[in-house]
């Protein structure tokens with residue numbers, strides 16, 4: 001297991017270690033429901049369109065926690081042992097032969113896609129010292145941002161961009177390289193509603209929609225209202241308020257609502273209600289209507305599993321019927337879908353490098369560093385399971 005592997009024999013040598021490959025370590029998921037264990041991992045050289053990053057900060061996401069906690073219910077294609085993790089920031093140590101945007105030593109952030117179908121699973125996982133990243137899903141990191149700050153972004157910004165800009169989702173105009181105020185259309189007001197603006201994905205959706213020139217109305221708990229306003233929301237309401245949908249419709253009276261984005265458990269139904277109340281015809285959903293959080297962490301059928309399965313299927317069918325009757329298109333979004341369409345290059349090659357460099361785009365939500373070292377990834381996942389509020393849990397390496 002400690003032997004280095006390479007699927008690109010002519011790759012350049014890694015920086016700082018002439019003649020030898022760096023020693024890699026990973027936090028491995030050895031089987032369904034297992035706790036992560038840290039031990040050596042192969043170091044993999046990049047394919048022509050890839051880079052290798054020495055990770056300095058990594059973040060944990062609900063999908064890592066859900067994969068670990070639900071066994072083979074999701075991501076069934078992942079072999080064991082696996083390396084989970086999507087969000088990395090660090091230094092480039094090796095560059096594939098076709099990559100021109102990065103050099104050894106560059107500070108970068110990247111969305112690594114080892115959990116996705118058809119990818120090279122272990123090398124492209126994030127919970128390790130050295131990750132292989134697709135150059136198209138990486139961006140240079142300006143000196144003004146630390147690795148901890150940058151690690152909050154990759155999956156969240158990719159999911160938000162897929163939802164907002166893909167033609168099969170909300171299909172919004174793309175962000176333009178001028179500040180939002182100047183980018184606002186001269187005609188009538190156009191808005192986007194982000195239900196769950198204090199989630200990681202929602203924080204990025206607010207900023208991306210503003211950068212594309214839309215007014216943003218959002219929801220969050222009251223203690224996060226100032227946080228989401230700083231990201232660009234013009235109005236914010238408490239998602240727990242029974243009048244939230246009505247209040248949103250009232251502030252958007254006379255405004256064209258270009259789309260509604262829903263992030264967070266339980267966000268799908270109110271997002272559709274907002275679309276009905278505002279006349280929006282497109283809804284993009286990042287979260288299932290039922291939480292997988294309460295499932296027992298063991299194999300086999302259980303009442304909770306049955307309840308979640310029935311709730312998820314039944315809830316989705318009811319939602320789709322409601323949408324169809326009203327002429328609304330509501331679709332689930334998959335955060336990695338942007339790597340196969342024009343949204344990926346728009347975000348990672350054009351928008352993010354410029355917007356991060358000039359400080360226009362904020363690394364949000366704020367990082368909360370759980371600890372130093374790969375053995376802190378498991379505590380970070382446990383903390384995520386307990387819940388976070390406008391924070392991204394980060395481990396430094």
Ligand SMILES: NC(=O)c1ccc[n+]([C@@H]2O[C@H](COP(=O)([O-])OP(=O)(O)OC[C@H]3O[C@@H](n4cnc5c(N)ncnc54)[C@H](OP(=O)(O)O)[C@@H]3O)[C@@H](O)[C@H]2O)c1
Pocket residue numbers: 061062063155156159195196197198199200201202219220221222224239263264265266267285286287288333334335336388389390391
């Ligand atoms: N489809 C995909 O590819 C994809 C990718 C990434 C994430 N996701 C999903 O998107 C969701 C958000 O992920 P994340 O990483 O952004 O989450 P997160 O940051 O961990 O979410 C925490 C936030 O959720 C908010 N929240 C809790 N209940 C809510 C509700 N009923 N309505 C609105 N907001 C609520 C809380 O807001 P307050 O603190 O203000 O109460 C809290 O700040 C998760 O369901 C995740 O599984 C999907």
